[in-house]
Amino acid sequence: MAGRRVSFVCWALCLGLLWYGSLAQLDFEQRRPSVRGGHRRFRDQSECRLRELQAQEPAHRVESEAGVSEYWDADDQQFDCAGVAAVRHTVQPRGLVLPEFSNSPRLVYIVQGSGITAAVVPGCPETFHSVEQPQRERREERPGQQQASRSSDQHQKIRRFRQGDILALPAGVTHWCYNDGDTPVVAVTVFDTSSYSNQLDRNPRKFFLAGSQRREGWQQERQTEREEKAGGNIFSGFDDGLLAEAFGVSREVVRKLKTADDKRGTIVRVERGLEVVGPRRGREEEEKEERRREGEEERRREDNGLEETLCNARLRENIGDPVKADFYSREGGHIATLNSQKLPVLRLLQLSAEKGRLRRNAILAPHWNINAHSVIYCTRGAARIQIVGAGQRALYDGEIRRGQILIVPQGHAVVKQAKDEEFEWVSFKTNDNAMVSPLAGQTSVFRAIPEDVLANAYRFSREEARRLKFNRDHETLLLRPLSQERRASA
Incomplete structure (x- = not known):
């Protein structure tokens, strides 16, 4: 009997140590920095x-x-x-x-x-490198000066x-x-x-x-x-x-x-x-040569030292050209995104960016940033922006104008509407593969939720739930301005 008690105690002690070790490992995994996603220091929540x-x-x-x-x-x-x-x-x-x-x-x-x-x-x-003497020094050479002095x-x-x-x-x-x-x-x-x-x-x-x-x-x-x-x-x-x-x-x-x-x-x-x-x-x-070098680097993906990674890495990408847009709407505008899939060095920085333009009165669909904060800098025009958190009151409801910065914290929903002129901005995001979750349009959250769930969640009729899901069915993030007649009917 005593032997059984000793065995039970040992078994319980081992189980306890295993459980404690698992918790410690889990805590370590959550706290340690990682190459992807865990790159930002923990802060006091009150901040x-x-x-x-x-x-x-x-x-x-x-x-x-x-x-x-x-x-x-x-x-x-x-x-x-x-x-x-x-x-x-x-x-x-x-x-x-x-x-x-x-x-x-x-x-x-x-x-x-x-x-x-x-x-x-x-x-x-x-x-x-250069082995030739600059023109300015060449003009100052004395007659008979030797080539070795170059x-x-x-x-x-x-x-x-x-x-x-x-x-x-x-x-x-x-x-x-x-x-x-x-x-x-x-x-x-x-x-x-x-x-x-x-x-x-x-x-x-x-x-x-x-x-x-x-x-x-x-x-x-x-x-x-x-x-x-x-x-x-x-x-x-x-x-x-x-x-x-x-x-x-x-x-x-x-x-x-x-x-x-x-x-x-x-x-x-x-x-x-x-x-x-x-x-x-x-x-x-120059751009063609840089892309050729990048292609060679991708094919040579093994990391054999500094010279094959950061020394030859592309550190520049143009996102101002509308031809490079990832989202385009003739009446809405365009957005070009830049992440570590397009510019691999961003994996090291854990940052990304987007450049956008909204046409007059067009709307950037309500959305939130899933895994990043967003720092918006206005480069042209003005827009009305609303940012909301979990409360009933908007954290921001006003304009952003050229030269101003506005920060949208992670998880806070934001909507932008251009004023009477085109609105252009660049956003810097604190994740190398920043993602957004739209609330309106073809790729929205509501589009992916069954009608009956929406009807019961919001006390909608089936028709109202269907309109919420499909009224912007053929648009994504960039929403064209509605005419007065369509706005009234909606």
Whole structure:
């Protein structure tokens, strides 16, 4: 009998340990970051108890020699809930945005203009190089000067960008860009500060390799007096002698590296134009070459190192061209989506985007974002937007106009209607394969629910339930405006 009791106790203890281990494993699986879907840090639920939403203008403006940076308030409750931050840069012709990196992955949308840019990834080879002397130096050569004195340059790949492009920038990767066009470049950037790539706190940060961070917009309210006096870039705090030895240069070069007395800001003017090594090809040829390289990378899907992945990855895709629309309605408008299936590097960033246009008075069907927050930036026109949660009162019922940002939290239903002119927007989403669930149209929730379920749920007649399901039967997300007669009959 005693032996049976001992066996029973052992069996119960083992069962208890197994049950506890299963719970622990389940808890671990729920909490750990994953490559897909579990990329955002857990936050206190009170941070997303939103009472109202607002269409936001930038809160801080920082002027530089050749441009302006406008920062939205990252401490605002809706930005804090979504775990994002945003900035808009305006770069004048021949303006250079100085090299910098961030603690968060980001997407950049080019509202207007064109230029060149680069993302500098450690460990990747310098695939652009020149063995010839620049023309300017060649003109300054003295007669009889030997060929061996000619300078050369080499650097990582440079990419062109234009209006409608999305640029994908991983966390910690150095980035710079230059406006080589005749019109200002306007670019809106959204940072995912809640990404697991960000191992600091959720405050957005940019670390400049040149220029000064003294008055960068997000730090204005957070900087201490000591930080305000320090200013400068990431080299400013190092000892001059140590840097001189590390780089093998003079102390005078180190002092210039720190740029302590440089008042130009973080966007500087290149008086004679920027000279870099790069092929002189048309836009179409460049895009064709990038797609060819992407095809080779897909066929070579095995990950054999950094050079075969991020070094050769496409970091740019244009979503401004209506030809690339995923949803199109002649009377409603069009929407182009960009996710990691189209731009694989977005798997690393865990971000996606969409670009849309609504024609006059057209409606974007009521829907909610299944697995992402959505950051809407208006690029043209105006629209009425309503956002609702679980309560009876709308969290937002108003307009969004050009240059404003409005955030739609995950699971909150939203509807958009263009005003008396066309409405255009770009949305940044916090999932690399963001999905929406429409409430009206051919692919809607109601279309998939039986009539009798709807009739009993809402006390409808069968005819009313049928109309709810099929009145927009031949439309999807983009709903054309109804005529007065049809609106009255409906």
